[in-house]
Amino acid sequence: MEAADELAALEVFADACKRHGKLLAVNDRADIAYAAGADVLHLGQRDLPVPHARAITGPDVIVGRSTHTFSQVNAAVAETGSDYFCVGPTWETPTKPGRTAAGLELVSYAASRQQAKPWFAIGGIDLERLDEVIEAGARRVVVVRAITEADDPAAAAGEFVRRLRSA
């Protein structure tokens, strides 16, 4: 997507976030995050290093990192300048085709690090699989289809929140 198109789409999301009191997140692109006034910038392993991204966004943006292996989890834990990380894909998912599943082992490993940085399990997670993810040690998840394809997305989101908070 070209910058102008992404910024136009982000204007719509920014308006919705403002109305609902939610954070606006931008994926991959620090320049777009800055231009859109985003609250969150999410970086993949092959995106900008955090210091370069922060030089563009400034210090106040929440910066996150994707991790897919044990060594990437270790690096994300140690990385100064990132605020959270994601671990996955826990299961293969049509939302991210062609990615090998990292498995629940990576979720358990992230949990075993018992460190302070917030982290999320991601990939193939739905309400049926949520207990397995919680048992592996996750207390935060990122989901796409489990909410966007739910008959009642608000109820599905509420159920994730309820079960994660009571875990």
Ligand SMILES: Cc1ncc(COP(=O)(O)OP(=O)(O)O)c(N)n1
């Ligand atoms: C909060 C959050 N977590 C993970 C992602 C995944 O980003 P994506 O660019 O699709 O995948 P990677 O290449 O980073 O593995 C996200 N967008 N937001």
Ligand SMILES: Cc1ncsc1CCOP(=O)(O)O
């Ligand atoms: C962005 C991303 N990164 C790893 S899996 C994934 C998509 C998760 O989507 P779903 O919750 O539909 O499996």
